[in-house]
Amino acid sequence: MKMDQFFNVSLNIAVTGVTGSGKSSFVNVLRGLKDDDVGAAPTGVTETTMEPVMYEHPEMPNVKIWDLPGIGSSNLKSEKYLKDVKFNTYDFFIILSSVRFMENDIMLAKEIRKQKKDFYFVRSKIDNDISSEKEKKGFDEQKVLSIIRDDCQKNLKELGDPKVFLISSRNLQKYDFESLQNILEDELPEHKKYALLQAWPVCSAASLEKKINMFKRIIWAVSLASACIAVVPVPGLSAACDLGILVNFLTRCYYAFGLDERSLTRLSEKVNKPHLKDLAKSKFVTAIREKALTRLQGSTAVATIGTVEYFLSLLPGVGSVAAAGISFATTRYLLTEGVNDLANTAQVIRKEAGLTFIH
Structure with a gap:
C-alpha cells in the first residue's frame, strides 16, 4: 500500500432507487451529516x-x-435512465427501497451487472416498520425483520438471491449497516477499501476498531515515505515533509474516529449526554483543533532532527541510510503516539455514550 493511494485514491458511491426510498437521507448519513445541515x-x-x-x-x-x-419517477422513465447514467463513474451501486424491490430495481441491477459493477440492495426506513408493528400483540422484532427480509428477497429471486441489508438512517447502530460495511470491505479492491474505511461512519465498537487497525497498519508505509525523503540532501526538506505527513495523517484519524465537533455533537444529542464533547480533550485532539500539531514535537526538536538528517545525507553510503533511519523512526514514533491518543479518546467517548457493545 503506497502512501499516495491511502490519501488520494478516489471512491465513487452511487445511491439510487425508487422515488421516496430515502436516497438523500442515506447520502447524508454516509457524509456524516443530518438532513438539515448546511451542504x-x-x-x-x-x-x-x-x-x-x-x-x-x-x-x-x-x-x-x-x-x-429515482428510476421510477414520473419524470424519468426507465429506458432513459439507463442511457443517462454513466456506469463507469461509480465503483459500486447501492439500490434503496423503503418497501419491497420492484421491476425497475431488478432491471437496474441487471444492467449494472452487465457493466461488471457491483450492486447492493438496501431496505431503508426499517425503524418506521418496527415502530408500526410494536403496538401489535405478540410483537417480536426479529420476526418482523425476518419477514421484511424474506419479502424483499422473494422479489429478487431472478438475480440469484442477493443479500438484502436492512437499515435505518436514524440509527446506524442497529440492523445491517455494519454488515453492509463488512461486505463492501470484503469485495472492494484493497486501495478502495482504505478509502471506504476512512469515510464510513463509525457504527459500532467493532467498526471503530477496524479504523484504528487500518491506521496502525499504514503507519509503516507512511514512515517509509518519510525515510525516502530524508535521503535527499536539501536542508529542511525532510523536517517540513515530516510535519506535513504528520498533520495530514492524524487529521484523517481525527475525522475517521468521529472526534470532530460535528460528529460529537450529533452523538451527544443522540444519546442525550452533552458532556461527551468535554471528553475530547487529549493532547492530539486539542492540537488538531487548534491547528497546532507542530507544537507537539517542538519546532526546535524538528529543526535539529532535520539538520542532523541533512548532514548525514551528505555522507556517502552510510550517511543516507542513517538519515533515512532517523526520519523513519521519528515519524513512526509520532504517528503511533498520535493514533493511540486519538483511538483511546474515541473509545472512551463511545463507552461513556453506552455504545461500546452495540452491533
Missing part, C-alpha cells in the same frame, strides 16, 4: 433529485457519493 443533500416527500448530483465527503474529498434520480 446536506435535499430531502422531501417528492423526487428532489432529477439528475445525478455529486457530494464530496466533507472531510475526505477523495470519497464522492452520488445521489442518482
